[in-house]
Amino acid sequence: MINEPISLKKTKKYSFLKFINYSSMYIFLAIAVIVSLGPFTEILRLSFKDTMFLIGSEDIKYSLINYINLLTKTNFLRWTLNTIIYAFSVVVIKVILDTLTGYIFAKFNFPGKNFIFLGVLGTIMIPFAVLIYPSYVIITKLGLINTYPGLIIPMLANPFGIFLMRQFISSIPNDIIESARIDGCTELGIFFKIIIPLSRPGQTVLAIITFVWQWTNLIWPLVVTNKDQMRTLPLGLATIPTEYIVDWGIMAAGALLSIAPILIFFLIYQKGFIEGMTSGAVKG
Amino acid sequence: MNFLKINFEKIRKNKFAYFMLSPGLSLWVVFYIFGFFWIVVASFQKGSIASSKEFIGFKNYINVFNDPLFLKTILNTIQYMFLIVIPLIIFSLLIAIILNKINKRMQNITRALLFIPMLTSIVAAAIIWRIMVNPDMGIISNIFKFFSIQSPNWFGDPKFTKYLLSFIEIWRQLPFFIVTFLAAIQNVDKELLEAGYLDGANYLQLFIKIILPVIKPVLLFGVVMSTIWSLQLFASVYVLTKGGPVDSTSSLVWYIYQYTFLFSNVGKGMVATIILLILIFIITFINLKILKYGQEG
Numbered sequence: 001m002i003n004e005p006i007s008l009k010k011t012k013k014y015s016f017l018k019f020i021n022y023s024s025m026y027i028f029l030a031i032a033v034i035v036s037l038g039p040f041t042e043i044l045r046l047s048f049k050d051t052m053f054l055i056g057s058e059d060i061k062y063s064l065i066n067y068i069n070l071l072t073k074t075n076f077l078r079w080t081l082n083t084i085i086y087a088f089s090v091v092v093i094k095v096i097l098d099t100l101t102g103y104i105f106a107k108f109n110f111p112g113k114n115f116i117f118l119g120v121l122g123t124i125m126i127p128f129a130v131l132i133y134p135s136y137v138i139i140t141k142l143g144l145i146n147t148y149p150g151l152i153i154p155m156l157a158n159p160f161g162i163f164l165m166r167q168f169i170s171s172i173p174n175d176i177i178e179s180a181r182i183d184g185c186t187e188l189g190i191f192f193k194i195i196i197p198l199s200r201p202g203q204t205v206l207a208i209i210t211f212v213w214q215w216t217n218l219i220w221p222l223v224v225t226n227k228d229q230m231r232t233l234p235l236g237l238a239t240i241p242t243e244y245i246v247d248w249g250i251m252a253a254g255a256l257l258s259i260a261p262i263l264i265f266f267l268i269y270q271k272g273f274i275e276g277m278t279s280g281a282v283k284g
Numbered sequence: 285m286n287f288l289k290i291n292f293e294k295i296r297k298n299k300f301a302y303f304m305l306s307p308g309l310s311l312w313v314v315f316y317i318f319g320f321f322w323i324v325v326a327s328f329q330k331g332s333i334a335s336s337k338e339f340i341g342f343k344n345y346i347n348v349f350n351d352p353l354f355l356k357t358i359l360n361t362i363q364y365m366f367l368i369v370i371p372l373i374i375f376s377l378l379i380a381i382i383l384n385k386i387n388k389r390m391q392n393i394t395r396a397l398l399f400i401p402m403l404t405s406i407v408a409a410a411i412i413w414r415i416m417v418n419p420d421m422g423i424i425s426n427i428f429k430f431f432s433i434q435s436p437n438w439f440g441d442p443k444f445t446k447y448l449l450s451f452i453e454i455w456r457q458l459p460f461f462i463v464t465f466l467a468a469i470q471n472v473d474k475e476l477l478e479a480g481y482l483d484g485a486n487y488l489q490l491f492i493k494i495i496l497p498v499i500k501p502v503l504l505f506g507v508v509m510s511t512i513w514s515l516q517l518f519a520s521v522y523v524l525t526k527g528g529p530v531d532s533t534s535s536l537v538w539y540i541y542q543y544t545f546l547f548s549n550v551g552k553g554m555v556a557t558i559i560l561l562i563l564i565f566i567i568t569f570i571n572l573k574i575l576k577y578g579q580e581g
Binding site for chain 2: 025026028029032033035036037038039040042043046097098100101103104105108109110111116119120123125126127129130131132133134135136137138140153154156157159162187191212215216217218219222223233234235237238248251252254255256258259262263266270273274277278279
């Protein structure tokens with residue numbers, strides 16, 4: 001009986017603390033969201049301002065002039081097309097190639113397998129920045145400077161996908177493969193009819209990681225292209241500042257439009273993006 | 285002789301495996317293995333990309349280690365590492381913990397909103413933040429003005445330029461670590477947490493005793509990835525500062541790019557590349573050691 005009021009008081013105090021706790025949590029989250037997204041809304045607003053009036057004055061004319069300039073005075077559309085061709089080609093070829101290589105490593109036993117796989121694993125942490133010079137020389141010798149294959153081919157060599165696909169394919173039961181073999185299915189048939197459909201989740205992860213990677217890549221396109229016609233979006237954007245030195249409006253418009261395609265893709269396929277980004281880390 | 289015969293037989297039997305391995309693996313051999321040896325060879329040579337090469341022994345190494353710009357670059361790179369990795373891990377872990385505590389619907393919406401900077405290229409991010417801190421129209425400068433504080437000279441004062449570049453990197457990479465850590469926290473056994481909660485543990489205790497040991501490998505993965513990414517800082521330097529003011533923002537990859545492609549001194553660029561590689565291997569090695577130790581303990 002005596003205890004009752006005390007315990008009541010306790011819970012009340014506890015719930016008050018909990019309230020503080022929860023509200024500070026939400027405030028913190030709100031700040032995080034503002035810092036993450038605030039710049040986009042601010043840049044969106046500025047991108048509609050006429051650059052002539054952008055600096056200094058408060059009552060500013062809103063217009064589409066920056067977007068018109070971006071599309072007419074720069075090769076922005078060409079850069080977008082280049083980025084789409086480049087990123088999608090890397091994704092498609094890489095997914096097929098790495099599924100195949102990952103399958104061989106996961107399900108075949110052959111002399112030298114462990115040695116080769118350890119070698120592949122050992123290079124997984126090497127970033128591409130290390131390899132720009134030899135890659136550049138190889139691509140130059142092949143005469144592929146300023147071409148799509150020149151942009152694409154070195155990106156296919158990255159060993160991360162091989163490792164990822166091997167992890168996913170290892171979990172496919174051997175029985176399925178063996179019974180198909182007994183039923184007279186050819187090796188290629190097994191790959192196309194069993195391995196490819198059953199490793200879809202792994203392919204999705206690889207595709208998304210590769211896509212984001214290539215859409216935002218700067219250093220390789222910078223090295224391997226020198227014609228404005230062949231630039232990708234990040235590289236094209238990076239070259240605007242020197243040519244239009246004070247034109248912030250056009251840069252705001254360009255930065256925003258360069259995100260638009262991948263953002264639309266993300267909004268449609270949000271869950272895949274987030275799971276794709278995490279399963280590489282948490283499972284692998 | 286006998287074992288050679290068996291091996292040969294085995295290799296013949298596995299024709300299919302070798303054949304199917306060749307397209308993917310040959311690309312890897314050409315660009316990674318061959319590329320690596322090429323870097324080592326070029327580090328002992330003199331000349332530009334186009335000119336003929338000549339072996340000069342360790343001269344490039346001596347030149348690089350006596351280059352004040354290189355020493356400055358290494359110092360900068362270490363500074364970037366701390367300026368980026370520590371806030372990145374702390375903030376992403378904190379946000380992941382909070383996201384884990386709120387209800388599922390709010391969690392999904394907030395996670396998606398927080399993910400968006402990840403889709404932005406560093407180039408676009410650099411342009412966006414360059415405009416944000418612009419003294420004439422940037423909202424950041426307006427905030428400083430509102431509080432009547434002198435806005436820092438972002439591109440004149442080396443300290444602030446470094447902060448700005450690190451901040452852009454953090455802003456862009458935070459989402460990756462938030463979603464990764466959140467996924468790891470959600471993998472923690474719910475029953476274990478409930479049992480701990482019933483035993484009267486508060487959230488901090490639960491976090492240290494139950495959640496932290498489970499997410500430790502992912503946390504370490506995060507530290508290693510962010511460290512390696514911070515070593516590769518390049519795009520924001522290229523877009524915003526070109527290494528300036530007075531080389532104060534020069535990063536290792538910027539140094540490599542400059543010497544290899546702009547100054548036509550491939551040898552020096554390749555020496556710096558090898559040092560970058562060594563740094564990456566040291567970090568990876570330490571990580572593997574810690575992980576192994578963690579599993580035993």
